[in-house]
Amino acid sequence: MSQTLSHSAHLQAAPTDPRLLYCDLMKKVLTRHAFGETWKRYQPRPGTLRSAAYESGRWLLNRGGLELVLRSQYDPQARAEGRDWPADAETMIGLQRLDNLQDCLTDVIEDGVPGDMIETGVWRGGAVIFMRALLKAYGVDDRTVWVADSFRGLPKPDPSRREDTEDALWKEHQLAIPLEQVKANFQRYGLLDEQVQFLPGWFADTLPTAPLDRIAVMRLDGDLYDSTMVALRSLYPKLSPGGYVIIDDYHSVRGCKQAVDDFRAEHGITSELRQVDWTCRYWRRTA
Numbered sequence: 236m237s238q239t240l241s242h243s244a245h246l247q248a249a250p251t252d253p254r255l256l257y258c259d260l261m262k263k264v265l266t267r268h269a270f271g272e273t274w275k276r277y278q279p280r281p282g283t284l285r286s287a288a289y290e291s292g293r294w295l296l297n298r299g300g301l302e303l304v305l306r307s308q309y310d311p312q313a314r315a316e317g318r319d320w321p322a323d324a325e326t327m328i329g330l331q332r333l334d335n336l337q338d339c340l341t342d343v344i345e346d347g348v349p350g351d352m353i354e355t356g357v358w359r360g361g362a363v364i365f366m367r368a369l370l371k372a373y374g375v376d377d378r379t380v381w382v383a384d385s386f387r388g389l390p391k392p393d394p395s396r397r398e399d400t401e402d403a404l405w406k407e408h409q410l411a412i413p414l415e416q417v418k419a420n421f422q423r424y425g426l427l428d429e430q431v432q433f434l435p436g437w438f439a440d441t442l443p444t445a446p447l448d449r450i451a452v453m454r455l456d457g458d459l460y461d462s463t464m465v466a467l468r469s470l471y472p473k474l475s476p477g478g479y480v481i482i483d484d485y486h487s488v489r490g491c492k493q494a495v496d497d498f499r500a501e502h503g504i505t506s507e508l509r510q511v512d513w514t515c516r517y518w519r520r521t522a
């Protein structure tokens with residue numbers, strides 16, 4: 236990690252520090268790495284015949300207090316590396332990317348880098364819940380965690396953007412998590428308070444006018460070229476020197492990488508793009 240200790244080094248230096256123990260537990264719970272996932276609720280794609288048939292017979296299940304579930308193949312290695320879409324966990328980014336988030340947050344706190352934290356593309360909210368947990372553990376009460384998402388999945392990409400049309404992620408109903416569910420997930424950990432602010436809507440509508448002045452850590456996880464580019468254009472000018480930009484999907488999503496490469500070239504950014512894991516990259520703003 237940067238100039239300060241990495242999270243694992245922190246652990247070695249102070250293995251009984253309750254802040255680190257709490258963060259460690261939160262990471263294992265938010266990913267479900269601590270106890271795995273053995274089943275997932277059966278949810279046919281909305282709007283399909285199968286879904287209509289299932290919904291019409293649901294009363295029978297309800298009457299018996301039953302739920303239809305599917306057995307889930309849980310692979311602890313894939314989960315740690317953020318390579319699967321969890322059935323129940325609040326985040327899909329895995330343990331290494333949560334370690335990196337922890338390192339970035341503790342760096343800016345310890346170095347006094349001013350600003351808030353934001354994630355653009357939160358899904359069930361696990362990474363932003365972790366940000367709020369860490370601020371609480373470190374007694375930081377003057378920074379806000381901003382939670383930006385449509386809360387209805389990815390937008391349909393611009394058809395001329397070939398990088399973004401390949402994956403058809405906008406059709407994935409599993410990526411559409413309503414705002415109320417994300418709030419409930421924060422609540423589950425006792426972390427929904429005034430230091431958490433929501434920016435519901437498409438990034439193109441919310442980010443350019445988002446009412447945050449300074450940013451210390453911006454984590455981008457919107458997958459698409461346009462989702463990544465609008466976040467960089469809107470938020471990077473507010474990033475403090477010494478602040479971090481984290482790009483979740485740099486190596487796994489072509490449009491995301493292209494947007495980052497284009498933005499860095501346009502702005503002459505030469506700060507080293509550092510590797511977190513098989514896909515995530517980050518850099519620290521120097522000036």
Ligand SMILES: C[S@@+](CC[C@H](N)C(=O)[O-])C[C@H]1O[C@@H](n2cnc3c(N)ncnc32)[C@H](O)[C@@H]1O
Nearest residue numbers: 326327356357358362385388437438456457462
């Ligand atoms: C891969 S998920 C994020 C995973 C999450 N960071 C985690 O911790 O598991 C991508 C999210 O980005 C959101 N998203 C992508 N593009 C968007 C856009 N242009 N406007 C609003 N939300 C967007 C989707 O709704 C989805 O929740």
